[in-house]
Amino acid sequence: MTDICMDVGFSSLGTFSRVFRDIVGEPPSAYRRRGPLPPVPSCFAMAWLRPSSFGEAPGE
Numbered sequence: 001m002t003d004i005c006m007d008v009g010f011s012s013l014g015t016f017s018r019v020f021r022d023i024v025g026e027p028p029s030a031y032r033r034r035g036p037l038p039p040v041p042s043c044f045a046m047a048w049l050r051p052s053s054f055g056e057a058p059g060e
Contacts, residue, residue: 001028 002013010016021027 005013005016008016010019017028020031024031
């Protein structure tokens with residue numbers, strides 16, 4: 001848990017847990033107890049990794 005906390009930019013495990021709970025709706029410990037989630041379909045993964053033009057000026 002601490003590794004994940006630090007990897008995503010938090011320096012406090014308590015703050016990470018609170019923000020996680022606020023966003024996901026349950027604490028990290030409850031989320032982990034549910035077990036692994038099903039894999040993401042490859043079409044969603046590919047769309048997520050596709051470069052985005054959002055935020056670029058027209059013509060760039």
